[in-house]
Amino acid sequence: MARSDTFSLANSSFEEADFVIMGVPYDGTTRLRSGTRKAPAAIRKASKIFDPFLFEHGFDTSTARVHDAGDLDCGSSCEDMFEAVERKASEVVDAGKFPILIGGERSITYPLARAFQDVGVISIDAHLDFRSDCGSKFDHACTMRRVADLVGVENVVPFGVRSISREELSGDLPNYVDAYQIREAGVENSWKKVLNMMRRERVLLSLDMDGIDPGYAPGTSRPEPFGLTGYEVKRCIDMLGDRMVGFDVSEVLPSHDPGATAALAARMIMEVIAIVHTRRGER
Numbered sequence: 001m002a003r004s005d006t007f008s009l010a011n012s013s014f015e016e017a018d019f020v021i022m023g024v025p026y027d028g029t030t031r032l033r034s035g036t037r038k039a040p041a042a043i044r045k046a047s048k049i050f051d052p053f054l055f056e057h058g059f060d061t062s063t064a065r066v067h068d069a070g071d072l073d074c075g076s077s078c079e080d081m082f083e084a085v086e087r088k089a090s091e092v093v094d095a096g097k098f099p100i101l102i103g104g105e106r107s108i109t110y111p112l113a114r115a116f117q118d119v120g121v122i123s124i125d126a127h128l129d130f131r132s133d134c135g136s137k138f139d140h141a142c143t144m145r146r147v148a149d150l151v152g153v154e155n156v157v158p159f160g161v162r163s164i165s166r167e168e169l170s171g172d173l174p175n176y177v178d179a180y181q182i183r184e185a186g187v188e189n190s191w192k193k194v195l196n197m198m199r200r201e202r203v204l205l206s207l208d209m210d211g212i213d214p215g216y217a218p219g220t221s222r223p224e225p226f227g228l229t230g231y232e233v234k235r236c237i238d239m240l241g242d243r244m245v246g247f248d249v250s251e252v253l254p255s256h257d258p259g260a261t262a263a264l265a266a267r268m269i270m271e272v273i274a275i276v277h278t279r280r281g282e283r
Helices: 036-047 078-094 106-114 140-151 179-185 187-197 230-243 260-281
Strands: 019-024 066-071 098-103 120-124 156-161 203-208 244-250
Touching (some): 036 098, 106 203, 140 156, 230 260
8 A cells, every 4th residue: 555655556665666756856957936846745646636547548557566765865956866866767777677757857857867778768848958058057958958968869859849949949959849840740640750750769758747738737837838738648658658668757836736737747657657567568
């Protein structure tokens, strides 16, 4: 039985688990609206809302072996947080388990990617986050640039983008699919394009909740209109399937959230667990 302060599906020790959830309560580079450090607790609480049986998959997620490792000690700096995430995520990956990070701010993706070798990274995000430097080269607005430095720009594909700075447009950019292209071609055709762009078979999926339209996910630090629906993100997860080897969700801002954003983030974690578990079982 899961404790009240853990994710609802937590039912296993670390040794027994196939999936390991880690909270990253860090928002040290956030400039506009801070408070995403409180999101891991809000998302865990929201996870209690849902019935674990997902009828569309014919799968009871409570039967998946899930361990909630609690919140990581993020220290007092971005570098401290990076070290804590990379250390714990590497332990998870080296043990053959599937890591799930709950942020916290956007920058958590970089140390998670460092825990892997030979992965591609798909980012669902309203923002390209490809600045070279924003006061610090590890600012959350530089996250995907740093990830590209790590895995290669050809192995990074942002999806659902609808905010790109002038600075970013003047530099080298990754292949990306913006929200306006998605509206023209449809989400499934657009996601197939992304999967074809992705050269590496193993994929880390990163979900910044502002990738979803604020009509569905209002509680984020930098909401942008014209985004994806929750269902469209669900379809992307389903289509990615067991190519996924890790997942992070970030930028839920509880102080500006009526509860819908945290609930949607929790449900996306359940979707990831269901899809990865059932697809691996089909091998």
